[in-house]
Amino acid sequence: MSRDDTHLPKALQGLRIPLIASPLFIISVPKLVIAQCKAGIVGSFPALNAREGEGEHPLLDTWLTQIKEELDRHNQANPDRPAAPFAINQIVHRSNARLDRDLEICVKHEVPIWITSLGARIEVNEAAHSCGGVVLHDIINNRFAKKAIDKGADGLVAVAAGAGGHAGQQSPLALIQEIREWFDGPLALSGAIASGESLLAARAMGADFGYTGSAFIATDEANADQGYKDMIVESGAEDIVYSSLFTGVWGNYLRGSVENAGMDPDNLPQADASSMDFGTDREKPKAWKTIWGSGQGVGAVKSVGSAGSIVDRMEREYLAAGKKLAAEFG
């Protein structure tokens, strides 16, 4: 198989398979990001996951140093299979009081890929570009996609129905089709991609990359309770509940975790968007601490293993599915 990715920015070229591991609140920590990058796909984490105590050195700075050093060491030892670059997720929402400080730290470390969510802002794109970074902005419809590119993002993450966390409501088929009518830059598809077959489908639709989150929760390296990992393995699409109650933004959650918290997943009240808060003191109400996010694709996750084993499996499936289709086309 030879994939021509020379139309993409350098940082997004040469991945083992065209896959970006999405940033996961609390769950994505350096150990997971490093494992994803060493496995040959883009690994990522939300800057807000790095939280230091009062008066301590910024943990984001420490984490970035650790990730870069570890990947450098890997690349020196394995020049024939270097690690993929990593990405940082910035929540651009006005309640993120740390944003300016975090941008400064990311510019200092010359972060290669920036994933921005919840509001496109020109100055964030300028900060990323000032150190050679590529910006992918998260959107749930074509209108937001146009706005993001107008404000200077280089590419898009189209978050379709069925994605874990703050999911959209549109079919991936419709979303990608509408975006590709006017945009030929880097485009990742997010939502329920947990198998190599789904990754190939995303590529066939016109996306450059798949964007996978929930499958990486059931890994040894993920910072998640064992009960959460096990529930990902045990759950399928019908075990996912769509609700705005827990963060003020519509998202997908594991039905079992909602039940365990004493709530009825089929009768959840709605929240209003003003309850959205991504400040440094973002504490979940106690009753919601164990509400676990997940996308609809988790039926493909059959066991807890290493992050590298997920990439191995998805690569095997991607290649086999591609060969099968290629034969059909002669």
Ligand SMILES: Cc1cc2nc3c(=O)[nH]c(=O)nc-3n(C[C@H](O)[C@H](O)[C@H](O)COP(=O)(O)O)c2cc1C
């Ligand atoms: C538990 C959880 C936490 C998430 N946290 C974030 C986050 O902090 N920032 C972000 O941009 N996306 C976040 N997402 C969304 C993912 O980036 C991505 O869109 C989604 O996981 C892809 O769908 P999938 O889970 O079906 O693979 C989160 C998703 C989950 C499941």
